[in-house]
Amino acid sequence: MKYWRKPLDTDRVKPPHGEVHIVIDRCKGCGFCITYCPRQVLEVSTHFNRKGYHPPTVVHPEACVNCGLCETICPDFAIWSTPVEEPEKQQKVTSEK
Amino acid sequence: MSRLGTPFLDRNEHHPLEDYLRMDRIPHIWCPTCGLGTALNCMLHAIKKSGIPRQNIAVVSGIGCSGRAAGYVNLDSFHTTHGRAIPFATGLKLANPKLKVVLFSGDGDLIAIGGNHLIHAARRNIDLTVIGINNFNYAMTGGQFGPTTPEKARMTTAPYGSFEHPFNVPFLVDSCGATYVARWTALHVRHLTNSILEALHHKGFSFIEVISPCSTVYARRNRLGDGLDLLKYYHENSEIRNGINTRKCDITFQGRLIVGKFVDKEKPTYSDTMTKSLSEALGDRYVPYQGPMQGKNGD
Amino acid sequence: MKSNTPAVLTGAHYWDGDFACAEGAIAVGCRFFAGYPITPSTEVAERIALRFPLIGGVFVQMEDELGSMAAILGAAWAGTKSMTVTSGPGFSLMQENIGLGAMTETPCIVVNVQRGGPSTGLPTLTGQQDMMQARWGSHGDYEIIALSPSSPQECFDLTITCFNLSEKYRVPVLLMMDECVGHMTEKVVVPALGKIKVQHRRWYRGAKEKYRPYVPAKDGVPPMVKTGDDYRFHITGLTHDQRGYPVINPACQKQCVGRLVRKIKDNADKIIILKEEETEDADVIVVSYGISYRVATKAIADARKKGVKVGSLRLITVWPFPEKRIVELAKKTKCLVMPEINQGQVYLALERCAKGMCKTKLVPHYGGWVHDPNDILKAIIEGAR
Ligand SMILES: Cc1ncc(C[n+]2csc(CCOP(=O)(O)OP(=O)(O)O)c2C)c(N)n1
Ligand code: SF4
Ligand code: SF4
Ligand code: SF4
Ligand SMILES: [Mg+2]
Numbered sequence: 001m002k003y004w005r006k007p008l009d010t011d012r013v014k015p016p017h018g019e020v021h022i023v024i025d026r027c028k029g030c031g032f033c034i035t036y037c038p039r040q041v042l043e044v045s046t047h048f049n050r051k052g053y054h055p056p057t058v059v060h061p062e063a064c065v066n067c068g069l070c071e072t073i074c075p076d077f078a079i080w081s082t083p084v085e086e087p088e089k090q091q092k093v094t095s096e097k
Numbered sequence: 098m099s100r101l102g103t104p105f106l107d108r109n110e111h112h113p114l115e116d117y118l119r120m121d122r123i124p125h126i127w128c129p130t131c132g133l134g135t136a137l138n139c140m141l142h143a144i145k146k147s148g149i150p151r152q153n154i155a156v157v158s159g160i161g162c163s164g165r166a167a168g169y170v171n172l173d174s175f176h177t178t179h180g181r182a183i184p185f186a187t188g189l190k191l192a193n194p195k196l197k198v199v200l201f202s203g204d205g206d207l208i209a210i211g212g213n214h215l216i217h218a219a220r221r222n223i224d225l226t227v228i229g230i231n232n233f234n235y236a237m238t239g240g241q242f243g244p245t246t247p248e249k250a251r252m253t254t255a256p257y258g259s260f261e262h263p264f265n266v267p268f269l270v271d272s273c274g275a276t277y278v279a280r281w282t283a284l285h286v287r288h289l290t291n292s293i294l295e296a297l298h299h300k301g302f303s304f305i306e307v308i309s310p311c312s313t314v315y316a317r318r319n320r321l322g323d324g325l326d327l328l329k330y331y332h333e334n335s336e337i338r339n340g341i342n343t344r345k346c347d348i349t350f351q352g353r354l355i356v357g358k359f360v361d362k363e364k365p366t367y368s369d370t371m372t373k374s375l376s377e378a379l380g381d382r383y384v385p386y387q388g389p390m391q392g393k394n395g396d
Numbered sequence: 397m398k399s400n401t402p403a404v405l406t407g408a409h410y411w412d413g414d415f416a417c418a419e420g421a422i423a424v425g426c427r428f429f430a431g432y433p434i435t436p437s438t439e440v441a442e443r444i445a446l447r448f449p450l451i452g453g454v455f456v457q458m459e460d461e462l463g464s465m466a467a468i469l470g471a472a473w474a475g476t477k478s479m480t481v482t483s484g485p486g487f488s489l490m491q492e493n494i495g496l497g498a499m500t501e502t503p504c505i506v507v508n509v510q511r512g513g514p515s516t517g518l519p520t521l522t523g524q525q526d527m528m529q530a531r532w533g534s535h536g537d538y539e540i541i542a543l544s545p546s547s548p549q550e551c552f553d554l555t556i557t558c559f560n561l562s563e564k565y566r567v568p569v570l571l572m573m574d575e576c577v578g579h580m581t582e583k584v585v586v587p588a589l590g591k592i593k594v595q596h597r598r599w600y601r602g603a604k605e606k607y608r609p610y611v612p613a614k615d616g617v618p619p620m621v622k623t624g625d626d627y628r629f630h631i632t633g634l635t636h637d638q639r640g641y642p643v644i645n646p647a648c649q650k651q652c653v654g655r656l657v658r659k660i661k662d663n664a665d666k667i668i669i670l671k672e673e674e675t676e677d678a679d680v681i682v683v684s685y686g687i688s689y690r691v692a693t694k695a696i697a698d699a700r701k702k703g704v705k706v707g708s709l710r711l712i713t714v715w716p717f718p719e720k721r722i723v724e725l726a727k728k729t730k731c732l733v734m735p736e737i738n739q740g741q742v743y744l745a746l747e748r749c750a751k752g753m754c755k756t757k758l759v760p761h762y763g764g765w766v767h768d769p770n771d772i773l774k775a776i777i778e779g780a781r
Contacts, residue, residue, distance in 0.1 A: 021110040028129035031325050036284070053129065072142055072286040075134025076124060077112050119630070122641065152626035157470075160633075168630055168642065173623045175473065176632035176642075177466065178496050184430075184463035188470025188478065189623060191454050192428045196474070196624050214466075217459040375449045382401065384452040386427065389475030389622055390597055 018066025018081035020058045026078035029053030033070035033079050039063040042070065117141045117151075119171050126165060130324025132283030132309030133230060137166050139286055139307075140201060140228055143293035144172075154197045157186040159211060161237045162311070163203035163230040180210030183218045186225050193389050194368055197297060200227040204245040205235040208264055212244070219273035219302050221367040226296045227304045231266060232311035240314030247350035251318050267359050268343040270304040277303035278343060278360035282331040283310060285356060292358060301366050308354060321351070401450040404589045413551040413578040414439035417507055417571065418447065420555030421479050423592055426505070427453040428478035430467035432460050432486060435519045436575040437509035440481040461486035465493035468504045472497075473631065475597070475622030477559060479505035484513045484526055487533070495534030496633045497568035498656060501610070501618065503597070505558050507571040509578040512737075512763030522575035523763035524686055524737040528744075530570045531715050537653050539660030541667055542570040542715040544685040548582045554712065560595035561667060565659060566617050572714065574737070576687040576766060600627075609640040610652075616659035660716055669712040670721060678707030679730045680779040683722075683746055685711040687766055688735045695735075695772035704780045714742055722749035731779025735759035735772045755779055 020041060027049055034042040034056045041064045045057035056079065058064075064081060071080035112118075118141065127133045144154055151172060158167035160179035167174040177185045182202045190198045200207075207215050207229045218225060234252055235241040242252035242259040245266060249258045267278045277299040281289040289307060296303035310316060310327035321327060331354060338345075339357040346355045365373070375383045404423045411419065418440045421429075429448065431441045441457070448455040454471075458464040461482055468478035482490060487508045497504055512518030513525045526533075530542045541561050545554045555571055562569040600607055600619040609629045612618045621627045634642035635649045643652075660667065675681050680699070684692045689710045699706045709725065711718065722745075726732060731754055734743045743758045750756045757775045761767050 021112075023110070023112070026124060028124075030130040030323075032130075032135070032328065035325060035328070069286065071113065072138055072290060073135055073284075074138065075127065075131060077114060077118065077134070077138065080113055119641075152624055152628075155623050168632060171628050173628060174630045175470075176630070176634065177469075178492050178633060181462060181466035181493060181496075184458060184466035185470040187456070187458075187463070188428065188430060188467030188472075189474045190470075191456060191467075192471035192474035192476040192478065193622075193624055213459050214463050217463075379449055383449055384400065386454045387452045389624075390425075390477070 014086055016066045017084045017086065018064040019084050020061065020064055020070065020079065020081050022055060022058075022079045024055045025050045026076050027053055027055035028076050029055060030075060032073045032075065036073055037070055038067060039065055114138070114141045114145065117145060117171050119169055122169055125169050127162060128313040130310065130312040131162070132232070132307070132311075132324060133163055133166065135283045135286065136228065136230055136289070136307045136309055137169065137201065139290040140199070140293055141170065142290045143297060144199070146290075146294055147297045149197050149297060153195055154199060155189060157182045157189065157198060157200050159202040159206035161203035161206050161235070163201065163232070164206055166201040180206055180214070182206065183211055183214035183225070183227070187218060187223055190223060190225060191368070195388070198225050199297070200225060202229065203236070204229060204231040204233070204266075205243045208266060208269070209244045215270065216273040219270050219275040219304070222274055222276055222301045222364050224300055224366045224368065225302055226293070226299075227302070228293065229266065229304060229306050230309050231306050232309045232315055234311060234315045236311045236314050240318055245348075247348055247352070249350045250315070253318070263348065265343070265347045266306045267304075267346045271343040271360050274302070274364070275304045275360065276301035276362050276364045279358040280306040280308065280346065280356050282308040282328075282335055282354060282356060284328045284331045285335070288337070288356070295358075295361070299361070301364055403451040404586060404592065406586050406588045409584050409586065410581055411548050411584045412439065412581045413545065413548040413573055414509065415443050416548040416552040416584045417481070417555045417573065418443035419584075419586065420552040421505070421559070422447055422451060422453070423552075423586065424477070424556040424559040424594055426477040426479050426559060428468065428471035428476045429453065429455045429480065430458050430464040430471070430478070431480045431482065432458055432464050434483045434486045436511055436578050437481045437483045437507065439578070440507060440509070461489035462493065465490040465506070469493060469497050469500070469502050472502045472504045473623050477503070479507065481507040481509065483509050483511050484517065484523075485515070487526055487529060491529070491533040494540075494568050495536060495538065498534065498538040498540060499633050500631045501566040501656070502568065503562040503566050504568050505555070505562055505571060506568055507555070507573060510572060510574040518764050520575070521764040522687065522737060522766065524574055524688065525741070525763060527572060527714060527736070527738065528741040530572055537657060539567070539657050540570060540715055541565065541567060541660065541713070542572050543669070543712055544572045544714050545577055546686055546689045546710070547577065548580060548584050551577060552584050552586065556592060557669070560593065563595040563597055564617070565663065565667070566598070566620065567660065572686065574686050608638045610636065610638045612655060612659070616655055616662060664716045667713055667716060668718045670718055671710040671712060673708040675707035675709060675725060675729075677705060679705045680776050681707045681709050681725055681729050681732050682772065682776065683709045683711065683732050683734045685714055685742065688737060691766045691769055692735055692772055694769040695776060698769065698773050699776040702777070704776055706776050706780070711742070717742070717745040717749070719749050722746060723751070723753075726750040726753040729754050731755040731757060733757045733759060733772065733775045733779050735761070735767050737761045737763050737766065
C-alpha cells in the first residue's frame with residue numbers, strides 16, 4: 001500500500017508489463033487483436049498456421065502493457081497475456097509481507 | 098529470419114478461460130472474423146470475474162449460430178429449440194431459484210420466433226441474464242432478413258433490400274419492463290464484459306444486446322468486407338450514451354450506433370412478487386417452494 | 397404454527413377428472429406446473445394454482461403452450477417433477493418441445509384433455525382425435541408413452557403412473573384424457589401417502605468426473621443429474637453422443653435415436669397396462685380406451701344378453717401399442733371391434749397387428765359426443781357372424 005502514497009517517484013513507477021501467448025493453430029486470422037492492441041505489439045505473421053491462416057506475431061514484446069484486450073477480443077481463445085513482474089518490484093512485494 | 102516470420106509459439110500454455118470452456122470442442126464452428134467468439138469470450142470473463150460459484154451458473158441457448166454457445170461452455174448448459182431458450186430458462190430458474198441462469202442466443206431466436214417469451218419474461222421481471230446477439234440476420238440458415246435487419250440491407254430473402262421496420266431492441270425490452278438494458282458491440286469488449294458482470298449481479302430481467310459482426314453472410318451479402326471491417330464501422334460510428342432514452346437507439350443501415358447502459362433499476366422480480374402476494378393472501382398457510390428434489394431420495 | 401394443508405388428501409372425494417388429475421400430480425410429488433388456459437383442461441390448472449401455494453409448488457401461467465412445454469423441460473432439468481396441461485390446439489403448439497423432451501430424455505408429463513378438432517373445433521365437447529398426434533406429433537423417429545383414463549379415479553391413479561413411467565424411462569409421458577372424463581364427477585379414493593407408489597428420479601451415483609449424460613443403465617435408460625450440482629453437463633436437441641455433444645453423422649444418429657426407440661420398445665411389456673374381461677373364448681373382442689370403454693361396456697352387456705360371446709380389451713396404455721397381445725387375440729377370435737371418437741386412429745395400429753388373422757371393425761365417431769352403444773352393438777353382432 002505504501003507505494004501508492006509516494007507521489008514523487010514517477011520516474012520509478014513502471015507501467016505494467018505483459019507477456020503475450022498465442023496458440024498458433026487455434027487462430028483464425030481475424031486480425032482483431034492486431035488491429036486493436038493499443039500498443040501495436042502485434043503484427044500479422046507471414047507464416048501460415050495449420051488451418052491456413054496468418055496468426056499474429058509479437059513484434060514489440062517490450063511494449064505490451066498486459067491490458068488483456070487481445071485476450072478478450074479474440075473470438076477463438078487463441079491469444080492472451082500474462083503479467084510480467086519487474087524483478088525489483090517483486091522483491092519489494094515479497095519483503096513487504 | 099524476419100521477425101514477422103517467427104510467431105510466438107506457445108503450445109503448452111493454458112488460456113485463462115480454459116476451465117470455463119469445453120476444450121474438447123474447441124475450435125468452435127464459428128467463421129473467421131465472426132463476433133460470436135468475442136461475445137462468448139466476454140461472457141466467460143464476466144462469469145469468471147463474478148465470483149458466483151460455478152456450479153450455480155447455467156447457460157441456455159436457442160438455435161442458430163449464436164445458439165451454439167451453450168455447447169462450448171464448461172458449465173451446465175442447454176441447447177434448446179428455436180425461440181424457446183427464455184421459457185426453458187424460466188422453468189429452470191423458477192424450479193431452482195439458486196441458479197444464475199444466463200442466456201446466450203441470437204436476434205432471430207430471441208426476438209422473432211421467441212419474441213413472445215421475451216416480452217413476457219421482461220414484463221414478469223424474471224431473474225435472467227440475457228445476452229442477445231444481434232448480427233442483423235438469421236445467419237445459421239444462410240442470411241435471411243430478420244426482425245433486426247436494418248432497412249435496405251440485402252439478405253437472401255430480401256434480395257432487393259429489406260423494407261421492414263426493424264426493432265429497436267433496447268426500447269422493446271425497456272418498454273416491456275426489463276430492469277437492466279445495455280447495448281454494446283463486439284468491439285466494446287471491456288464495456289461488454291462489465292455490463293455482463295453487472296447483469297450477473299443484477300436481480301431481475303437483464304438484457305444486453307451485442308451488435309456482432311456476421312462476416313460470412315451479413316457482411317458478404319452487403320459488400321461490407323469482413324468482420325474486421327464491421328468492427329471498424331463500429332469504431333467509427335458508435336457513440337456511448339449511458340442512460341439515454343431507449344427510444345433514441347434506432348439502428349439504420351451502416352448508420353450511427355448508440356451504445357451504453359440504458360437502464361439499471363430495481364423492481365421486484367417475479368419470485369419476489371409471487372412470494373409477497375401469496376404470503377399476504379395466505380398468511381402462514383403459504384408453503385414456499387422447497388427447491389428441487391435431492392439426489393438422496395432417488396433409487 | 398403452520399396449519400399445513402396435506403399434499404395428499406387421503407380419503408373419498410367427489411371430483412371431476414380434471415381435479416383428480418391435479419391431485420394425482422400433487423400426490424406423486426409434482427411441484428412445478430406451467431400452462432396456458434384452454435377448455436376443457438383449464439380446471440386442472442385452476443386446481444393446481446389453488447393448491448400449489450399450500451404445498452410448496454411453483455405454478456406459472458405462461459404466455460403460450462410453446463413456452464409452457466419448454467418451461468416444464470427446464471424445471472425437470474432443475475430437478476423437479478413437472479407437468480403441463482392442455483387440449484388440442486395447445487397440444488399442437490407443444491409438439492416441437494415434446495420432441496426436445498424425447499431427444500434429451502427429460503421426464504415430464506403432458507396432459508391432453510381432448511376435445512373435438514381439427515382447429516378450434518369443439519372446445520367444450522369431447523373427442524379422441526389427438527391419439528395419433530400423441531404418437532407421432534413431433535417430427536422424427538421417437539417412442540412415447542401415452543395412457544388413457546376412463547374415470548376420474550383413473551385420472552388420479554394414472555397421473556401417478558404417468559409420472560412414475562416418465563421417471564423410469566426418462567421420456568415425456570402423455571395422459572390422453574378427454575372432455576367427458578375430464579368433466580365427469582365421480583367418487584375418487586385417495587390412498588394414504590405411504591400407499592402411493594412413487595418412482596424417484598434415477599439419480600446418477602457414480603464419480604462426478606466420470607459422468608456422461610447418455611450412458612445407459614442395463615434397461616437402456618441413463619441415470620440423471622440435476623443442474624447446479626457441478627456436473628457441468630451439456631444437453632442438446634441435436635443428435636448427440638454419450639457425452640451429450642452434438643455429432644452430426646448417420647452412425648451417431650443410429651446410436652442416439654436407436655436407444656430412444658429401444659428403451660421403450662424393449663420395455664414395452666413393463667409399460668403396457670391392459671384390462672381384459674372375458675377374452676378367453678370370445679368370438680368378438682371390443683378394444684377400447686378412455687370414455688369409449690365406458691360406452692362399450694353397455695354394448696357388450698347388451699350383446700351378451702343376445703348370446704354373443706364378447707370380451708373386452710381396454711388399452712390403459714395406448715402407446716406403446718400392445719402389439720403382442722393383439723396378435724395373440726387376433727389368432728383366436730373372429731373379430732376385433734374398436735370404437736373411437738375419431739375416424740380411425742388407434743384402429744390403424746390394431747388393423748396392422750391383426751394382419752388379417754381376424755376381422756377388424758372400426759366404429760368411428762366425428763366427436764362432440766360419445767357413441768350410441770347401439771352402433772357398437774351392431775358392429776359386435778356383425779363381427780360375431
Ligand atoms: C422452429 C424452427 N424454425 C426454423 C428453424 C431454422 N433456423 C435455425 S437457426 C435460424 C435462425 C437463427 O437466427 P438467429 O437467432 O439470429 O441466430 P444467428 O444464426 O443469426 O446467430 C433458423 C430460422 C429452426 N431450427 N426451428
Ligand atoms: S495485452 Fe494489451 S498491450 Fe499486450 S498485446 Fe494484448 S492488447 Fe496489446
Ligand atoms: S484475435 Fe485471435 S483469431 Fe484473431 S488474429 Fe488474433 S489470435 Fe488470431
Ligand atoms: S454465419 Fe455469420 S454469425 Fe454464423 S458463424 Fe459465420 S459469421 Fe458468425
Ligand atoms: Mg442473428
